[in-house]
Amino acid sequence: MLGVCYYPEHWPEAWWPDDALRMRDMGISFVRIGEFAWSKLEPKRGVYEWGWLDRAIEVLGKAGLKVVLGTPTATPPKWLMDEYPEIAPVDEQGNTRGFGSRRHYTFSSEVYHAESARIVEMLAKRYGNNPAIAGWQTDNEYGCHLTVLSWGKQDLNAFQNYLRKTYQTTDQLNEAWGNVFWSMDVNSFQEISLPILTVTETNPAARLDFWRFQSGQVVAYDKMQCDVIRKHSPGRFITHNFMGFFNEFDHWKLAENLDIASWDSYPVGFTQQFPFSDEEHVKWATTAHPDIASFHHDLYRGVGGGRFWVMEQQPGPVNWAPWNPVPKPGMIRLWTWEALAHGAEVVSYFRWRQAPFAQEQMHAGLNMPGLSELSVGGQEATAVGVELKQLGTLPAFQQAPVAIVYDYEASWITRIQPQGQDFRYHELVFRWYEAVRRLGLDVDFVPPGHDLKNYKLVLVPSLPLVSDQALEAFKRAEAIIIYGPRTGSKTRNFAIPEGLAPGPLRNLLGLRVTQVSSLPPGVVEQVDGKISGTAERWREYVETNSKVLARFENNDAALIQNNNHIYLSCWPDETLLHATMELLVKKTKLNITKLPPHIRLRKRGDLTFVFNYGTKSWAIPKGKKLVMGGPKVPPQGLTIWRN
Numbered sequence: 001m002l003g004v005c006y007y008p009e010h011w012p013e014a015w016w017p018d019d020a021l022r023m024r025d026m027g028i029s030f031v032r033i034g035e036f037a038w039s040k041l042e043p044k045r046g047v048y049e050w051g052w053l054d055r056a057i058e059v060l061g062k063a064g065l066k067v068v069l070g071t072p073t074a075t076p077p078k079w080l081m082d083e084y085p086e087i088a089p090v091d092e093q094g095n096t097r098g099f100g101s102r103r104h105y106t107f108s109s110e111v112y113h114a115e116s117a118r119i120v121e122m123l124a125k126r127y128g129n130n131p132a133i134a135g136w137q138t139d140n141e142y143g144c145h146l147t148v149l150s151w152g153k154q155d156l157n158a159f160q161n162y163l164r165k166t167y168q169t170t171d172q173l174n175e176a177w178g179n180v181f182w183s184m185d186v187n188s189f190q191e192i193s194l195p196i197l198t199v200t201e202t203n204p205a206a207r208l209d210f211w212r213f214q215s216g217q218v219v220a221y222d223k224m225q226c227d228v229i230r231k232h233s234p235g236r237f238i239t240h241n242f243m244g245f246f247n248e249f250d251h252w253k254l255a256e257n258l259d260i261a262s263w264d265s266y267p268v269g270f271t272q273q274f275p276f277s278d279e280e281h282v283k284w285a286t287t288a289h290p291d292i293a294s295f296h297h298d299l300y301r302g303v304g305g306g307r308f309w310v311m312e313q314q315p316g317p318v319n320w321a322p323w324n325p326v327p328k329p330g331m332i333r334l335w336t337w338e339a340l341a342h343g344a345e346v347v348s349y350f351r352w353r354q355a356p357f358a359q360e361q362m363h364a365g366l367n368m369p370g371l372s373e374l375s376v377g378g379q380e381a382t383a384v385g386v387e388l389k390q391l392g393t394l395p396a397f398q399q400a401p402v403a404i405v406y407d408y409e410a411s412w413i414t415r416i417q418p419q420g421q422d423f424r425y426h427e428l429v430f431r432w433y434e435a436v437r438r439l440g441l442d443v444d445f446v447p448p449g450h451d452l453k454n455y456k457l458v459l460v461p462s463l464p465l466v467s468d469q470a471l472e473a474f475k476r477a478e479a480i481i482i483y484g485p486r487t488g489s490k491t492r493n494f495a496i497p498e499g500l501a502p503g504p505l506r507n508l509l510g511l512r513v514t515q516v517s518s519l520p521p522g523v524v525e526q527v528d529g530k531i532s533g534t535a536e537r538w539r540e541y542v543e544t545n546s547k548v549l550a551r552f553e554n555n556d557a558a559l560i561q562n563n564n565h566i567y568l569s570c571w572p573d574e575t576l577l578h579a580t581m582e583l584l585v586k587k588t589k590l591n592i593t594k595l596p597p598h599i600r601l602r603k604r605g606d607l608t609f610v611f612n613y614g615t616k617s618w619a620i621p622k623g624k625k626l627v628m629g630g631p632k633v634p635p636q637g638l639t640i641w642r643n
């Protein structure tokens with residue numbers, strides 16, 4: 001269940017056999033290689049150097065390791081960029097993004113599609129049936145360094161074609177976008193420009209279509225790679241390594257072409273980047289917030305249709321966050337187990353050995369810079385290897401009682417038109433997730449429209465665009481469903497729905513939203529009733545004949561119930577959010593364990609895992625059959641019991 005990311009091309013060949021044996025001895029079985037190696041495989045057009053990769057795969061295979069081969073398309077080499085400068089992406093100010101790092105291509109470059117297909121096909125033909133190759137990773141972290149959206153000439157051409165297909169006539173497009181406003185009507189598709197560099201705000205409908213289009217470009221590019229690999233490498237899985245808190249393309253759609261989803265877990269780095277309070281930033285600086293990794297494990301398990309890996313696990317300090325503290329001792333082990341508890345099939349560390357050169361020389365590895373000597377993270381990974389052997393095969397995974405409906409368009413819509421600058425979709429979803437996790441409940445993520453049967457509680461933190469499919473799934477569900485602010489507030493063309501929000505959910509909820517108010521920092525509104533707390537950032541004014549469970553001070557409805565459908569008309573503070581979740585969970589009759597902020601539980605089959613992210617130990621409930629760890633879980637410790 002362990003893996004590692006390895007760059008044989010960074011080290012003398014004489015080191016490879018020893019590296020491979022040391023990997024195997026620490027319980028590693030998968031090695032990902034190759035994802036940035038284009039210039040080493042094809043140093044000049046048509047000149048191929050397969051020898052080193054042949055030998056690297058052979059060395060790894062001989063040691064009994066299985067290889068995940070990355071396609072090298074995140075790093076087109078210099079000669080290719082010189083030959084076709086138009087491959088380079090263009091930023092929002094119209095500047096070409098240069099060579100000298102990575103991801104310097106636009107998904108709309110037809111030349112780059114062809115060149116990628118060519119190199120992927122050569123690799124797939126050469127290694128597709130190699131017994132050491134277990135699977136493939138396409139490219140690397142689509143969209144990293146803000147590379148989903150590109151704003152160049154080719155992007156424009158492809159966008160115009162997309163619009164032609166979508167709308168057929170400019171009359172229909174003008175109507176859909178509301179171009180009559182500010183005389184934005186166009187007479188031909190060639191007249192359409194990219195929604196940038198305007199005097200003031202661009203039309204949100206154009207912007208949303210541009211985002212949909214670019215998301216589709218990423219999906220199409222990945223599908224091209226998957227098709228090539230499948231043709232020449234039968235029986236091998238294909239994955240892609242997704243990122244943390246990254247919404248810029250529709251991952252549900254992209255994953256339809258994959259066998260397994262994977263993601264890159266850097267909990268301390270992500271904690272730095274997340275808009276936590278100052279106090280939280282300090283508190284979780286070296287352990288990471290307890291839900292940061294598990295949020296993504298659950299999300300990507302969903303995206304992968306039940307199957308996921310951690311392709312890159314933080315092994316120590318990273319180099320790319322504003323500050324990069326050393327994780328607390330024990331955290332590398334804890335994160336690994338947390339991933340496995342959440343159903344990860346493999347946890348693969350990034351990277352085997354810290355590179356003493358180039359951009360990531362300050363980024364830890366399992367071995368110290370340029371040495372064959374384990375780092376602290378390497379020692380912890382070794383300990384996990386031993387523990388895994390003792391524990392044996394982990395039980396199969398089961399559906400959680402709670403589902404969160406996660407929607408990529410929701411994040412685009414609220415970013416295009418935030419209305420209040422701190423209305424951040426991913427933050428809202430994260431906080432709702434945290435609230436149910438604090439009750440000891442396990443969570444699945446599902447796309448809108450997914451069958452909600454068998455869930456007891458469904459959270460829809462915000463879903464501005466409710467599709468027919470999503471509506472049907474909500475209607476059929478027997479779960480308690482709670483919808484958050486802005487749900488049903490937009491049509492597909494980015495307009496306010498006829499009859500007002502929540503649009504298609506009006507009957508199900510028995511309410512309509514007549515006004516929305518974004519609240520500047522410090523402006524809050526008290527909510528009381530069956531629960532209490534405050535609204536911050538956002539509140540709505542609602543007309544309803546349904547049951548009102550809590551009200552704002554002026555008597556307006558804040559929490560509204562119509563049968564199993566419940567609407568929360570504000571951004572809740574922590575108190576209000578946690579009280580709301582507790583109230584709803586009571587209605588579902590699920591068993592809860594109220595947890596302190598630093599403790600989390602996770603079930604996998606008949607095992608329950610307890611994780612301690614804090615500074616104080618925690619006593620588990622009495623009478624449990626212990627499988628690992630003791631009845632008192634120490635800080636950064638782990639206990640497992642069998643139910």
Ligand code: GAL
Nearest residue numbers: 140141144264266318350363
């Ligand atoms: C990931 C990336 C890796 C490496 C790592 C450093 O985003 O996939 O190639 O850069 O971050 O943390």
